[in-house]
Amino acid sequence: MPNVSELLDLAGIFVFALSGALMGVRKRLDVVGMGVLAEITALGGGVVRDLILNVRPIAFQSLGYVLVPVAATVIVFFWHPHVARVMPAILVLDAAGLGLFCAVGTEKAMEYGLSPLHATLLGVTTAVGGGMLRDVLAGEIPTLLYDRQLYAVPALLGSGVMAGLSSYGLHGWPATLAAALLAFGLRIAAMRRKWRAPLAKGIGE
């Protein structure tokens, strides 16, 4: 089922690109800045993953990867008040993108021979790398470093499960989907139930 997996991948790219273009609106960037942020947010994590795997980044081989962020930029450019209004829906889609990217990234890393531990680390990098680049380029500390909402942790657990399944020979889209759903579900639960990462002693609350 390559089509399902490709479509899911493009859906994740679309959602991340929306968040990049919306950051551009929030920082009052022009349309070029919106487009650059959309591309880097959507493709950054996968590019870093592929550089570390020492292969040519998939983003520079696939048409959809480059064009989907352009479409997201156009949509945000013309309809951004509506896009902002559907922000709750976007947060859900972003959680889906997070789950998908950590699972796909981990699986690719396992295929290229990384150990389960390192594949997990690279899966998380895939999932959160683009968002970190977005925040740094927009002049902000990456959200996931300070906002205490669990974002990297669901990706870490999803990647870990994917690496575990894969090391027992369970590849393919059902395993990917299971790991992605786990990370997605944990991320949604963390948002709903306001699970928070702790601060170091003495700087808290």
Add this chain to the structure above:
Amino acid sequence: MPNVSELLDLAGIFVFALSGALMGVRKRLDVVGMGVLAEITALGGGVVRDLILNVRPIAFQSLGYVLVPVAATVIVFFWHPHVARVMPAILVLDAAGLGLFCAVGTEKAMEYGLSPLHATLLGVTTAVGGGMLRDVLAGEIPTLLYDRQLYAVPALLGSGVMAGLSSYGLHGWPATLAAALLAFGLRIAAMRRKWRAPLAKGIGE
């Protein structure tokens, strides 16, 4: 004519290095900071391009690439008021560097088998990557994201033309020069005529 192309390349590196060292002066960095910014501004775009092409960066194989930014740093260190006074000339040289880097970057990407679309994207990355790294390291949002002067767009058009020529078998320095001149001319025209990138609806003007 390898000498012409190499000299043009080093001229582009020199101009980008000047802008990096001048940013160092503006942010009151010390001479080490000026030198680091000069090197990264001049070499950053090409290094990212070569990493994505999965080849060893040319900056780590050529003597001139490393030493020219050192020379630019020395010049700015001793004569920066004069360098600032010739800023209009530097903006013209920077436009030349922009044109050259987008054309050369696109051509190299085509040689390594990227599609015209992806080669165009990588050409733009080559041209604007070093300046973006300079701004981020200096603690600023990259100029090209917000200042509405067309900077990435001329590079995009120059890269697109280069990719088009190259896909019709037109390689070599005349094609490179034509694409570089197009991007250069558009950049100069954008500055002179104050062409501006639009803002998204509702945040404008």
Add this chain to the structure above:
Amino acid sequence: MPNVSELLDLAGIFVFALSGALMGVRKRLDVVGMGVLAEITALGGGVVRDLILNVRPIAFQSLGYVLVPVAATVIVFFWHPHVARVMPAILVLDAAGLGLFCAVGTEKAMEYGLSPLHATLLGVTTAVGGGMLRDVLAGEIPTLLYDRQLYAVPALLGSGVMAGLSSYGLHGWPATLAAALLAFGLRIAAMRRKWRAPLAKGIGE
């Protein structure tokens, strides 16, 4: 003596990870942010080095490289007032990490066929890259660009000596140790005697 060299490497990673986690405390990041900063500070320079050498980063092949920053994060999380109290000792350890990383990075670059000049540049990148990434992610201009304390210069001299020794066939841990000790000693002397990098004319003092 592979064990000595591996242990020294892990010691350098540990110290850089401590500085990353402590930066997390200073910026009031949560435990996830502390861990991310610890990993990136400790592994960033080496990952950039390996990407430029076009080999798979060692950080994604070795267990210790990933787990030592986790340990550093746990220590800072629970005992950071004590860690801050031993900051003078940490500055000494950081100087040791700087020396070691520049020597090891330069040696690896020479092994992969870079010229002495380029191996020196890459050695410095290895030594200072992680700290620069730490500062950028924490929303600050990299310390080494402005604070005038000599930090990159000792690394530059250590890397240069390592490249020189290596180009005369002097490889192995005694050469590495000599170059590392030189950089370490210069860094300590620069701190003690307050050697300062100059500012460009007219912006000084």
